[in-house]
Amino acid sequence: xxxxxxxxxxxxxxxxxxxxxxxxxxxxxxxxxxxxxxxxxxxxxxxxxxxxxxxxxxxxxxxxxxxxxxxxxxxxxxxxx
Numbered sequence: 001x002x003x004x005x006x007x008x009x010x011x012x013x014x015x016x017x018x019x020x021x022x023x024x025x026x027x028x029x030x031x032x033x034x035x036x037x038x039x040x041x042x043x044x045x046x047x048x049x050x051x052x053x054x055x056x057x058x059x060x061x062x063x064x065x066x067x068x069x070x071x072x073x074x075x076x077x078x079x080x081x
């Protein structure tokens with residue numbers, strides 16, 4: 001049985017590089033999918049990421065302040081602020 005995607009905005013799948021920035025640190029990520037309201041990223045190297053970050057991906061033309069809304073292993077769900 002297929003599950004219905006209840007998101008308000010359509011996701012677009014991607015596999016492009018990105019960076020999560022905080023005031024003093026940067027974390028390399030792989031952008032797995034994105035929408036107008038958020039994104040799912042995978043950490044290249046497992047590490048502790050704070051709740052408030054900036055996602056930068058030049059390939060996807062994203063430079064947005066984000067809140068981490070969920071964490072599963074090396075994957076993070078981000079909501080654009």
